Amino acid sequence: MTTTACDLVQLPADLSLIQLVYHHEHPVEASEFDDTLEVWTVKALIDADVLAEDMAGHGDVGQEALDAVQDLPVGRMSFVRVRMFGHAHPFYAMDSYSGDVCRIGETVLDVATGEWDSAFEAALAHPVGDLLVMDRVILEPAWRGFGLGPILAGAAIRRLSQDCVAVACEPGSADGRDLTEAEHRQAAAKLADTWARIGFQPFADGVHILDCHLQRPQDLLADRQREFKELCRAWRAARGR
16 A cells, blocks of 8 residues: 555554553452453554644643543554463463464464474574564554554564463454355455565465564564654654644
8 A cells, every 4th residue: 555645644543642551450369360361452543642742832732632542542443462471271371361362372382282383493593482472463554554463463572472482363254254165265365465564474374573682673663663653754744734
């Protein structure tokens, strides 16, 4: 997609104001799978105070309107970290979370032993560590079509993947739409291309992986960050700032 100035003007706010907010809960006294499975929710948003300050600095906006400003949602993501040296069997922990995560577990793990599947292990540069599953990445409709998905997901992965061997995902529509089989295949192929832009590669059975120990994903993320900066500059130029 070619982004034009006309397209950019339609964006709700300055992209450079977007923040990622991470949320994770766990009990002090761990039970069952708590030491093996970490669920992270990541919200992409523009904080109300930041947005109000930006509005006040670039327009004639009354105080009443500024006081009514709320956080502006951009998107949401969920990640599941599987600790391979936790107390529980990693596959059963993944199975307890969702069918989608379970299917990834069936693909990358030897279900009987709870260790890496031999083909998955062979595909990795250094197969020692945890697994991070990119479960959901959903953008609000107003923010779609500008390449923000890989930028936001890549930034989150950089924060959450420390000591992980790989990040795994199963490209497919996650926004709740009812799709035909053909539409599902088309959406999966499109998303596979999208996630390839931050280093995901096909592995097996529809699962794609990003090897955390390779240089290429880091280089691709740097490329996406440069594109984001250009997009921010283009937005400001389109708005006459």
